[in-house]
Amino acid sequence: MKEVIKVIKENLSFKELPKDIKEAKINDCADWIIIVFDEGVYTKRTALIDAKNNYENNDEKYVLYHSNIHGICSYTHNEFYNTED
16 A cells, blocks of 8 residues: 655644644653663653753744554654655
8 A cells, every 4th residue: 555645734833733743742752861861860750841842942844744554643844855755
């Protein structure tokens, strides 16, 4: 089955993304922070706070799209246009 991608909206800030996508991105980033830093530096709570600050304070623009395989997803502009076939 070939993946079909339909762009829903472009040039979205992080705050304009759907709530479930924002929460997933923040949670994944917090998990990454906990893994990367030495034990004891971060707890899940402090990692979530730093991850949220990281996403909300950057100027990245996102592309919200629908994939027939993955459902509704988002990527930054650079990631979306560099990985699309």
